[in-house]
Amino acid sequence: MSSPSAHETVAKTTQDTDSRLKWLQDHVQFVQAFAKNPLGIGAILPSSRALAAAITAHLQPGSGKVLELGSGTGAFTQYMLTRGFDPADLILVEQDAALAARLRRRFPQSTLLQIPAQTLHLHYDTTQRDIVATVCGLPLRNMNRSVHAQMLKATFDAMRPEGALYLFTYGATCPVSTRTLNALGLTSRLTAFVVKNLPPACVFCITRMTDTASSQCK
Numbered sequence: 047m048s049s050p051s052a053h054e055t056v057a058k059t060t061q062d063t064d065s066r067l068k069w070l071q072d073h074v075q076f077v078q079a080f081a082k083n084p085l086g087i088g089a090i091l092p093s094s095r096a097l098a099a100a101i102t103a104h105l106q107p108g109s110g111k112v113l114e115l116g117s118g119t120g121a122f123t124q125y126m127l128t129r130g131f132d133p134a135d136l137i138l139v140e141q142d143a144a145l146a147a148r149l150r151r152r153f154p155q156s157t158l159l160q161i162p163a164q165t166l167h168l169h170y171d172t173t174q175r176d177i178v179a180t181v182c183g184l185p186l187r188n189m190n191r192s193v194h195a196q197m198l199k200a201t202f203d204a205m206r207p208e209g210a211l212y213l214f215t216y217g218a219t220c221p222v223s224t225r226t227l228n229a230l231g232l233t234s235r236l237t238a239f240v241v242k243n244l245p246p247a248c249v250f251c252i253t254r255m256t257d258t259a260s261s262q263c264k
């Protein structure tokens with residue numbers, strides 16, 4: 047096997063430096079956002095690659111539009127792009143102005159909505175029902191029942207009937223109450239526990255109660 051040329055070595059080093067710089071910028075911006083609004087951000091660090099892998103594990107590139115709620119610095123977005131998702135298929139929702147501005151610069155081909163996720167129906171034509179899946183990074187434990195209900199109604203109205211919403215939480219139970227889920231005809235299931243995240247996190251899948259929909263939560 048031939049050893050890499052000097053040109054290849056320089057290119058690899060530059061690539062490594064670029065991705066470390068991006069990682070550092072993400073972390074600095076996330077910590078700044080957290081310092082300004084700890085409850086609204088709900089985490090001290092962006093999610094790990096392991097959590098990004100677990101929360102997007104059941105999503106297939108090329109299957110249709112994916113909605114991402116609470117994109118932050120784009121930990122899940124970036125991961126989906128490395129898995130081959132078309133950036134034009136991603137709809138990112140982020141209410142923090144500074145984080146939204148950075149997402150817009152970083153992912154110019156994706157749709158960016160700088161809005162509270164629970165008002166999705168006012169900014170997106172949910173009657174198209176063209177979303178196949180939702181990845182949710184919202185700090186649901188810091189939100190009340192009425193916001194959960196508004197957000198879930200708007201999201202499930204926008205999704206295809208078999209659409210699933212994947213969320214993560216630092217607790218062992220689903221952050222959306224059974225009462226709220228039942229009222230909307232939804233059900234939840236734990237799909238993963240991710241140790242390699244700070245703090246470790248559980249992934250839950252929420253779908254409609256029909257058999258076809260709930261079979262999405264493998």
Ligand SMILES: C[S@@+](CC[C@H](N)C(=O)[O-])C[C@H]1O[C@@H](n2cnc3c(N)ncnc32)[C@H](O)[C@@H]1O
Binds near residue numbers: 088115120142163164
């Ligand atoms: C826990 S962070 C997750 C960020 C990113 N998904 C990750 O995993 O690293 C939660 C994100 O949701 C955003 N957020 C909180 N409440 C929101 C709301 N009602 N609508 C839209 N975004 C919201 C915060 O600004 C923050 O960027």
